[in-house]
Amino acid sequence: MGRRAAHRPHDVSNERAEQWLRTLGYAPEPEPNWIGEGAKPDFFGHGERPVWVEVKTPEPPRHQEVMGRAWNDLRARCARVEAVTGDLYAVIGDDYDERAARWLIATLEREAPTMRRIDVVTIPVDPVYEVTVRFAYDSDDGRVEQVCAKSQGGRYPAYPGLEPADWAAEIVIFHSDDTETSDAAHRVLETNANARLAARVFPSAARLELRGALAGDAHANRSVWRVREAIGDANRQLRNGQRCRRAPGVCAIYHDSLDALGEQQVLAALFGDFTIGIDLDPIRPGPAFLGRNGVLSPNKNRGISAVRYQRAADSVTVVVNPWSDIPIDGTLFQEPVWVLDGDQLVLRDATDR
Numbered sequence: 001m002g003r004r005a006a007h008r009p010h011d012v013s014n015e016r017a018e019q020w021l022r023t024l025g026y027a028p029e030p031e032p033n034w035i036g037e038g039a040k041p042d043f044f045g046h047g048e049r050p051v052w053v054e055v056k057t058p059e060p061p062r063h064q065e066v067m068g069r070a071w072n073d074l075r076a077r078c079a080r081v082e083a084v085t086g087d088l089y090a091v092i093g094d095d096y097d098e099r100a101a102r103w104l105i106a107t108l109e110r111e112a113p114t115m116r117r118i119d120v121v122t123i124p125v126d127p128v129y130e131v132t133v134r135f136a137y138d139s140d141d142g143r144v145e146q147v148c149a150k151s152q153g154g155r156y157p158a159y160p161g162l163e164p165a166d167w168a169a170e171i172v173i174f175h176s177d178d179t180e181t182s183d184a185a186h187r188v189l190e191t192n193a194n195a196r197l198a199a200r201v202f203p204s205a206a207r208l209e210l211r212g213a214l215a216g217d218a219h220a221n222r223s224v225w226r227v228r229e230a231i232g233d234a235n236r237q238l239r240n241g242q243r244c245r246r247a248p249g250v251c252a253i254y255h256d257s258l259d260a261l262g263e264q265q266v267l268a269a270l271f272g273d274f275t276i277g278i279d280l281d282p283i284r285p286g287p288a289f290l291g292r293n294g295v296l297s298p299n300k301n302r303g304i305s306a307v308r309y310q311r312a313a314d315s316v317t318v319v320v321n322p323w324s325d326i327p328i329d330g331t332l333f334q335e336p337v338w339v340l341d342g343d344q345l346v347l348r349d350a351t352d353r
Contacts, residue, residue, distance in 0.1 A: 013057040013254035014042055016310075020252070021045050021053065024334060028053070038240040041249070049332055050247040051305075054237045056230035057254050058223060067215055070096045070197075075210045077105050084112045084201070087211040091160065091198040095125050100197040103129055107147055108201065108208070115201055120144060120159045122198040124151040132176040137185055138165050150175065156188060157195040160214065164189060223259045224269045228295040231270075231304060239303040248305035248328035260311040267338065267345055270296045270307060270319055298323045308333065 014030075021028040026045035043053040070092045078088060088108075100123045107121050127149035134147045139162045148156050158164070164185040171189070172182045201208070231251050238249030255261065261269065272294030295301055301321070305328035309317045320330050322340040330337035334350050 013055050013252075016254060017043065017053055017055045017252045024332060026051070032241070032244075035241060035244050039237045041234075041237045041241040044241065044245070044247070049329060050245070051328070051332070052238050052241045052247050052249040053252050054234040054249065055252050055254065056234055058226040058230060058257075066094055066096055067092055067213065070101075071210070071213055073098065073101055074213075077101055078208045078210050081105060081109065081208045084108050084208040085205060086115075086201040086203045086208055087206075088208055089200050089202070089211055090213045091157070091195055092213050092215060093125060093196045095196045097196070099129070100127070103127075103149055104197055104199055107132070108199070111147060116145070116203070120146045120162060120198065120200050122146065122148045122157055122159070123196040124148065124153075124156055125196050126152040127196060128152060133173050135171050135173045135188070137169065137171050137189070139163060140165050154181075154183075154188070155190050157198055158189040158191050159198055159200055162200075163191055223255070223261050224265060227253060227255070227261065227266070227269045227309070228293075231295045231301060231307060235301040235303045242303060242326065246326060248324070248326045249303050250328070251304050251307045253307065253309045255309065255311055261309065263317050266307075266309050266317045267319065268294075270294055270321075271340075271345070296321050296323065306330070306333070306337075 018028050018030070021043060024045075024047075026047045028043040028045050030043055031040040032044050041052045041054045043055075045051040045053060070090075074088075074090060074092075103123055104121055108115075111119070111121070128151070129149050131150035132147065133150050133156075134145065136143060136145050138144070141162060144159075144162050146156070146159075167184070167186040167189075169185050170182055171185050172180065173188065174180055202211075230253060234249075234251035238251070241247075242249060296304065296307075296319075302323055302325045304321050305324040305326055306321060307317075307319045309319075316335060317338070318330070318333050318335060319338040320328060320340075330339060330348065331350060336347050336349055338345055338347050340346075
């Protein structure tokens with residue numbers, strides 16, 4: 001028996017969109033062949049109120065893929081260690097690789113007899129594995145002993161939560177090649193450095209086990225920008241379909257990953273970041289307003305009549321574009337819809353007109 005081909009995320013999203021359209025009473029036609037030129041929207045919904053639908057599935061950011069691979073690799077390596085006990089918490093950078101993991105485990109095994117709760121092992125993004133460096137500094141949580149692969153640039157990541165109490169204090173760095181250097185903490189440590197790999201072990205009697213992991217450099221959620229890009233792409237495809245048959249255009253976004261947007265984030269992505277102006281004389285906060293970086297406006301993406309953003313089966317945000325060239329009746333969605341009423345965004349029930 002042949003092996004069934006795996007579905008790509010966009011294929012699965014298209015199936016979900018087609019099923020959704022059918023639940024609304026539409027007969028969805030995929031990529032109509034009567035569109036002669038240009039990119040085709042994913043569906044034309046035949047029905048009493050025809051509609052175009054373009055489906056988008058934001059790809060997961062690279063660091064999520066790295067995190068998954070690194071988690072499995074580190075957990076398996078910890079399970080094979082017998083000489084080290086405790087709970088390991090890791091910071092995993094985009095440059096994680098197996099050599100960094102091997103160096104970390106070997107260092108933990110070597111340092112195990114003297115390691116304490118606030119000791120840290122790190123591999124910077126520019127490691128010289130042949131040279132080990134160690135230094136100490138005072139944090140608000142106590143004295144930190146840090147062991148690292150040497151950094152070519154001489155900068156080392158501070159473990160989250162263990163930043164120096166005094167960034168001006170001198171740190172003496174001891175190298176395994178018998179050299180020694182010193183500098184102020186702010187020249188040695190960085191809070192935003194993206195370590196290749198860093199670890200902290202909390203003592204316990206149980207065998208070493210990976211208990212938690214963070215993405216290096218505290219990755220910002222870029223989903224807002226990816227959603228804005230998806231809507232810009234959808235507008236071009238919907239416009240092309242609307243040239244052949246005039247009907248509202250819906251951008252249906254399926255975003256099931258951990259970095260999916262909450263409802264307020266979706267609204268900010270569409271209409272602009274929520275911003276608070278500051279009066280300088282006297283200094284006081286002004287009224288909140290929407291910034292200019294929204295993807296929907298009187299002069300942008302007017303082929304989009306509405307956006308339907310689905311995180312999971314029971315978590316959906318629907319927003320009507322008030323500036324669309326082809327208005328849409330929000331009741332066709334049969335679910336609550338955000339609309340712009342004057343200068344206020346209002347959530348209306350599915351039966352409201």
